[in-house]
Amino acid sequence: MPIRRKALAIPGVLRRAGAQGPVSATLRLTWDDGAGTDTISIERSTDGVDFTEIDTVAAGVETYDDPVMTQATYYYRVRGQNVAGYSAYSDIESIAL
Amino acid sequence: MSLFTEYVERVQTGAQITDTIHMRPIAVRQHGSLLRMVQDFADGDANFQHSVNRAPLRVRRANDGGGRMYPVPGDDDKWLYLGPPKVQVGGNWTQISLGTPSRSGNVLTWTRAQSITTFTCGGHFADLQIELLDGFVPENNLVAFPVSIQGLTRSGLNILDGGRTVARLRPFQMYDAAQPLDRRAITQAFVNIGGNPHLRLTLPSLAGMSRPVIDPTVEIQPDGTAGLDTWIVSNVPTGNRGTNTLFIVGESNLISGQVIRGLLKFDLSTVPDTFDSAAVTLNHNGEEASNARTMRVYRTKRAWVEGEATWEIFRTGNSWSTVGGFHADDTEQTDIGSLALSATESNGAKTVTLTPTTKTALDLGNGWMFKMDTEDGDDHRFDSSDHGTAANRPKLTVTYTEPPAAPTNLAVALL
Secondary structure, three states: OOOOOOOOOOOOEEEEEOOOOOEEEEEEEEEEEEOOOEEEEEEEEEEOOOOOOEEEEEEOOOOEEEEEEEEEEEEEEEEHHHHHHEOOOOEEEEEOO | OOOOOOOEOOOEEEEEEEEEEEEEEEEEEOOOOOOOOOOOOOOOOOOOOOEEOOOOOOEEEOOOOOOOEOOOOOOOOOOEOOOOOOEEEEEEEEEEOOOOEEEOOOOOEOOOOEEEEEEEOOOOOOEEEEEEOOOEEEHHHHHEEEEEEEEEEEOOOOOEEOEEEEHHHOOEEEEEEEEEEEEEEEEEEEEEOOOEEEEEOOOOOOOOOOOOOOOEEEEEOOOOOOOOEEEEEOOOOOOOOOOOOOOEEEEEEOOOOHHHHHHHOOOOOOOOOOEEEEEEEEEEEEEEEEOOOEEEEEEOOOOOOOOOOOOOEOOOEOOOOOOOOOOOOOOOOOOOOOEOOOOOOOEEEEEEEEEEOEHHHHHOOOOOEEOOOOOOOEEEEEOOOOOOOOHOOOEEEEEEEOOOOOOEEEEEEEE
């Protein structure tokens, strides 16, 4: 599966202190479930390489709000799961705060 | 910040390669809350007979298929109109007469000979799906929808409210109804038809579109060459029945003391490691019985050989621990499946559901022994893998679940 990395510079993020300091922002992920999905695993990374699962949601939800507190570029990927195992990962999407 | 600041509209179409074209020409989705808020359609007014008024994305639909969607909560003056579909007839655009829909909950359905159209309001999304039937393809591959907006503006496929995107038409896609993830882009354009704005879709060719190979069931039904089955009989303790066309279990009602047990083994190389269910089907061919009996399936521990196993040995030079092969060293004592058989069991396929859901638990590597609970005067005869009718041979059916398809269209945005 091709991997896309599109970092989007977002102006107007609320920064708590200083240009490089903490931020208060909520990132919204949306996707389309693949067929046969029971749950969706959501993974986040700040380097695009090492991902950590941050949550799982039921199939059909297809949206997730992730509050972040640190200025960084955030990378996300999701994958489905059912009793037979995991799907392939989605493409990687990113956003720069 | 409102929970409902982002709305997404998507317009998709899809077509099936063979006898059904499956279109999904519009779906309007509002990503706003984590839960879909579904409201049922209720009676509307003279213009829009079906309405969902209280969901975050409110919808009003007319019997002809057209309708308005209100992407800004609480603002009735801002709407997007999508009219009933049109196709070309002799080069002239003609509105499809959909007729009056049936209504069930939050779904409207228009049924015609050439299409089934459904419109679903899911609270923060709406979905219009058209399935074209019997190979029908619109003339020139064209479909168009009258469109208009009030109180909103459009930039490409984005619908804006005061410069802010509140809705988005997703790129049009076409896909095989059996393979929704293999999609092809549809050309869309806003054009003037009859002096009014329309959204025109040009369907692509589906030639060469692949169909998925998804087989959640494994069936194994070998013939006499590949099949491994035999039966062992107490009153012919050195006789082998490896090439017999029957597979017999029980005790003869005609010959006292003739206890018969079956041995059956399938090649499980195509069975997944884990699965949902497994069952073995035997074709009942006859019986000599006067009592109801239960036939049980046990995993065998001995590497018996089809052409050598007898009441006394499991292969040449190797005796069962106890003649008949049901000693605990020969065969497990707990069954993995059973089948109740009446004294007058009808002939035909009989299926024994097996309890294991892993390949390692299904078979220890040596197949199974079929044995009656009570071996006293009742036997049942089934067809073996050597039977001339392929459909009558022992069959193992394993069903399993595929891992899900990968999610698509992942997007991330700042709220």
